Amino acid sequence: MDLSQITKNQKAHITHIYAQHSLKKRLFSLGLGVGKEVEVVETSLQKNTIKITLGFSAVALRFDEAKLIEVEVA
Amino acid sequence: MKKIVIALVGQPNVGKSHLANAISGSNLKIGNFAGVTVEKATAHLSTEDFSIEFIDLPGLYSLEDFSADEKVTKDFLLTAEYDLILNVLDSTNLERNLMLTTELMELQKKMIIALNMDDEAIKEGIDINADAMSKILSIPCIRVSSKTKTNIDLLVEKILHVNKNPLVAPKMIYSDEVEEQLQTIVKFLDDKHFHATNALTNRQIAVGLLWQKKEMYAYMHEHPLYVELQPILNNALGHVYMYCQCEEIEEVINRQHSAFSTGLCAEVLRVTNAKSKNFTQAIDAVLIHKLFGIPIFIFLMWGLFQLTFSLGEIPMGWIEDSFGWLGDTVGETISNEALKSLIVDGIIAGVGSVIMFLPNIMILFLGIALLETTGYMSRAAFLLDGFFHKFGLHGKSFVPLVTGFGCSVPAYMAARTLKNKKDRLLTMFIIGFMSCGARLPVFVLFSGAFFEEEMAGNVLFGIYITGALLGLIAAKILRVTAFKGEDEPFVMEMPKYRLPSLKLLWFVVYSKSAMYIKKAGTFILLASMLIWFISSYPQNSLIEEEYTTKIEALQAQLDDAASAETVAPNKEATEETKPTEETTAELSAQDSGSLEDTIAALENEKHEKLMENTYLGLMGKVVEPFFAPLGFDWKMGVATISGLAAKEVIVSTLGVLYSLGDEVTEEDNSLREIIASNMNFASAMAFIVFVMIYLPCLAATAVFYKEAESLKYTVYLVLFTFITAWVLAFITYRTLLLFT
Numbered sequence: 001m002d003l004s005q006i007t008k009n010q011k012a013h014i015t016h017i018y019a020q021h022s023l024k025k026r027l028f029s030l031g032l033g034v035g036k037e038v039e040v041v042e043t044s045l046q047k048n049t050i051k052i053t054l055g056f057s058a059v060a061l062r063f064d065e066a067k068l069i070e071v072e073v074a
Numbered sequence: 075m076k077k078i079v080i081a082l083v084g085q086p087n088v089g090k091s092h093l094a095n096a097i098s099g100s101n102l103k104i105g106n107f108a109g110v111t112v113e114k115a116t117a118h119l120s121t122e123d124f125s126i127e128f129i130d131l132p133g134l135y136s137l138e139d140f141s142a143d144e145k146v147t148k149d150f151l152l153t154a155e156y157d158l159i160l161n162v163l164d165s166t167n168l169e170r171n172l173m174l175t176t177e178l179m180e181l182q183k184k185m186i187i188a189l190n191m192d193d194e195a196i197k198e199g200i201d202i203n204a205d206a207m208s209k210i211l212s213i214p215c216i217r218v219s220s221k222t223k224t225n226i227d228l229l230v231e232k233i234l235h236v237n238k239n240p241l242v243a244p245k246m247i248y249s250d251e252v253e254e255q256l257q258t259i260v261k262f263l264d265d266k267h268f269h270a271t272n273a274l275t276n277r278q279i280a281v282g283l284l285w286q287k288k289e290m291y292a293y294m295h296e297h298p299l300y301v302e303l304q305p306i307l308n309n310a311l312g313h314v315y316m317y318c319q320c321e322e323i324e325e326v327i328n329r330q331h332s333a334f335s336t337g338l339c340a341e342v343l344r345v346t347n348a349k350s351k352n353f354t355q356a357i358d359a360v361l362i363h364k365l366f367g368i369p370i371f372i373f374l375m376w377g378l379f380q381l382t383f384s385l386g387e388i389p390m391g392w393i394e395d396s397f398g399w400l401g402d403t404v405g406e407t408i409s410n411e412a413l414k415s416l417i418v419d420g421i422i423a424g425v426g427s428v429i430m431f432l433p434n435i436m437i438l439f440l441g442i443a444l445l446e447t448t449g450y451m452s453r454a455a456f457l458l459d460g461f462f463h464k465f466g467l468h469g470k471s472f473v474p475l476v477t478g479f480g481c482s483v484p485a486y487m488a489a490r491t492l493k494n495k496k497d498r499l500l501t502m503f504i505i506g507f508m509s510c511g512a513r514l515p516v517f518v519l520f521s522g523a524f525f526e527e528e529m530a531g532n533v534l535f536g537i538y539i540t541g542a543l544l545g546l547i548a549a550k551i552l553r554v555t556a557f558k559g560e561d562e563p564f565v566m567e568m569p570k571y572r573l574p575s576l577k578l579l580w581f582v583v584y585s586k587s588a589m590y591i592k593k594a595g596t597f598i599l600l601a602s603m604l605i606w607f608i609s610s611y612p613q614n615s616l617i618e619e620e621y622t623t624k625i626e627a628l629q630a631q632l633d634d635a636a637s638a639e640t641v642a643p644n645k646e647a648t649e650e651t652k653p654t655e656e657t658t659a660e661l662s663a664q665d666s667g668s669l670e671d672t673i674a675a676l677e678n679e680k681h682e683k684l685m686e687n688t689y690l691g692l693m694g695k696v697v698e699p700f701f702a703p704l705g706f707d708w709k710m711g712v713a714t715i716s717g718l719a720a721k722e723v724i725v726s727t728l729g730v731l732y733s734l735g736d737e738v739t740e741e742d743n744s745l746r747e748i749i750a751s752n753m754n755f756a757s758a759m760a761f762i763v764f765v766m767i768y769l770p771c772l773a774a775t776a777v778f779y780k781e782a783e784s785l786k787y788t789v790y791l792v793l794f795t796f797i798t799a800w801v802l803a804f805i806t807y808r809t810l811l812l813f814t
């Protein structure tokens with residue numbers, strides 16, 4: 001299951017990140033590491049972007065990017 | 075006096091610039107989104123013995139991953155001369171911030187950690203044990219708040235202290251397996267008595283090699299020892315990959331750093347009550363709501379332009395009246411005609427017409443400042459990303475584009491936060507479509523002149539929206555032609571909402587206004603004088619005489635008629651029929667009326683003819699054919715050209731030109747009315763369209779050249795904007811002609 005399939009207000013753990021090079025690094029440095037807990041808090045109308053919270057910060061992602069993040073519902 | 079150079083480094087939006095301001099009293103730009111600072115800036119602090127120079131750098135998430143702004147920081151850290159790193163952290167987001175700290179620790183530089191936003195942390199029930207943290211890392215850690223200025227003095231003290239003493243290597247510990255491999259490499263280097271020429275320790279080299287840093291490889295490759303080193307390294311890497319069960323070094327590094335940060339947090343961080351995020355969450359539930367988010371955004375923008383027009387309207391009248399009064403009063407005291415004209419029609423009319431729009435500018439900049447400081451900026455980027463994406467733009471392009479509503483110069487620089495070069499160039503190409511603050515006066519003037527008072531605000535909003543939409547279409551066209559390429563992923567941090575301090579808002583508005591007034595008093599003043607001069611000279615005495623005689627003759631006739639009328643009304647009836655007494659009187663009144671009109675028309679014609687024969691008039695004639703298809707007369711053409719110097723000059727030029735030609739129609743003396751009576755609707759709209767799109771001023775174009783690092787693209791920009799402006803203005807003019 002990937003992050004784009006998570007419904008609003010659901011918590012999940014990251015199990016794997018399939019993104020390539022620089023995107024992967026960026027995700028890492030924004031705190032999206034393997035094992036981290038994330039929660040989807042908002043999705044935009046046409047399912048373009050989602051807002052997730054993790055730890056003490058919030059990050060916006062496109063659905064395309066969210067698809068690259070494998071998660072497991074907590 | 076000793077000079078100390080300090081690099082302020084930290085993740086974006088942690089308050090580096092704010093901290094630099096708090097320490098030194100400087101006024102670096104602050105905003106509540108990632109990527110406010112995009113170029114290094116300096117702040118100074120002098121104590122009795124030291125002069126400290128703070129280098130405020132763009133924020134970066136990690137040393138690895140870089141967009142153009144992050145590269146500035148990375149380059150500075152790796153190549154510039156500085157004495158110590160002041161690593162600024164957001165206490166309310168410690169764990170993630172520590173990830174960068176771990177990387178900085180690998181640089182083996184003197185370092186101090188400022189745990190910023192302590193005020194917020196306390197409110198959110200977050201407690202960091204700074205002493206314990208200092209001990210664990212061997213780096214002094216101090217809890218500070220730039221907002222409340224707590225512990226700022228202590229921080230400076232520590233800086234001086236650390237600077238004085240020799241470097242204490244920070245304690246960065248990796249997992250046992252990695253440490254073991256590092257030891258092997260270090261031991262090999264030590265055994266070979268290897269000493270790096272650039273003061274790197276062998277452990278640093280080992281870390282650099284194991285983490286596969288290109289620079290380190292390049293450096294070690296030069297040494298013969300590398301041949302023997304390589305197998306050891308391969309072996310070590312193999313072990314590390316095996317332990318971590320993953321084949322990518324990035325991931326290994328990330329896990330090492332992340333484990334270290336997590337471990338450290340567990341030791342020093344205590345969270346008592348986690349009511350923290352509620353405030354931001356609650357606001358976001360509305361502002362980035364699925365359905366309401368975008369309408370709210372549009373409403374807010376609409377509101378801003380309504381206010382810009384309607385609120386700005388009030389003081390605008392006063393300012394215009396004061397300048398009018400000033401012109402009259404000063405004019406009376408000067409007897410020399412030429413000097414009087416220079417001061418009244420040149421300087422006062424030119425500068426006054428620009429200053430008049432100061433209130434509008436202030437409101438616009440206040441709006442932009444609110445957008446920047448509250449945290450709404452990244453929400454808007456979030457909302458618009460989907461829409462932007464369809465046009466080949468990136469959600470993050472929103473930041474430079476909005477900045478472009480203020481001024482194109484910082485906007486071009488703000489585009490640095492876009493990682494992909496093509497996205498960046500594309501964004502830069504369409505920044506010009508976002509009408510900058512300097513064009514605001516033109517739009518306020520024209521929408522006020524050609525539309526009802528109640529509609530003008532909407533028209534203003536419409537102009538900006540149209541500009542933005544045209545920009546999007548242009549982006550799409552450029553995207554499928556010139557800037558083909560992969561989309562950059564959209565990943566962006568959303569900061570929490572913060573209430574900006576009134577002081578900060580006031581400062582932003584004040585400094586923008588001061589800049590505007592200064593520009594009016596210097597640049598615009600000179601430009602107005604120049605325009606006055608070239609539109610007054612050379613004076614053609616032939617035309618002057620010719621018209622004067624004509625007018626005098628008519629005047630005499632008029633006087634005759636008037637006296638004849640009073641003496642013997644019937645005598646007037648010399649023409650064709652024999653009218654009755656009543657109709658005679660009527661006719662004579664009509665006659666003298668039309669005579670007066672003719673005189674006025676002649677007077678106007680004289681001014682026109684005179685002006686057409688000045689230097690400016692002659693220049694106007696040259697550009698006229700180019701602008702004629704758009705319905706511009708030569709004055710509008712000249713104003714457009716002069717606007718290349720700075721967009722405010724458009725208004726001041728119109729001010730001077732119409733003020734010079736305005737001696738006849740005294741009763742409607744506001745620039746707005748003069749323009750309304752001198753231009754037809756279709757040309758005026760074409761003018762707006764042209765101004766909306768054509769090249770931003772020369773200063774901005776120079777910055778574009780610097781940022782794009784390409785003459786080719788700069789030439790494209792010039793051609794692109796001019797051609798688009800011309801074509802669209804042409805379409806506007808022709809279409810409107812059909813309807814009017």
Ligand SMILES: Nc1nc2c(ncn2[C@@H]2O[C@H](COP(=O)(O)OP(=O)(O)OP(=O)(O)O)[C@@H](O)[C@H]2O)c(=O)[nH]1
Pocket residue numbers: 084085086087088089090091092093103104105106107108109110111112131132133134190191192193194218219220221222447572
């Ligand atoms: N409450 C509080 N807010 C702070 C403090 N320091 C900074 N801020 C706010 O945090 C936001 C970011 O501040 P900046 O100084 O622009 O951050 P920066 O690190 O320079 O950001 P970039 O230049 O984008 O890397 C602003 O809204 C500041 O007002 C603090 O100590 N307390």
Ligand SMILES: [Mg+2]
Pocket residue numbers: 090091092103104110111130131132133
């Ligand atoms: Mg900054």
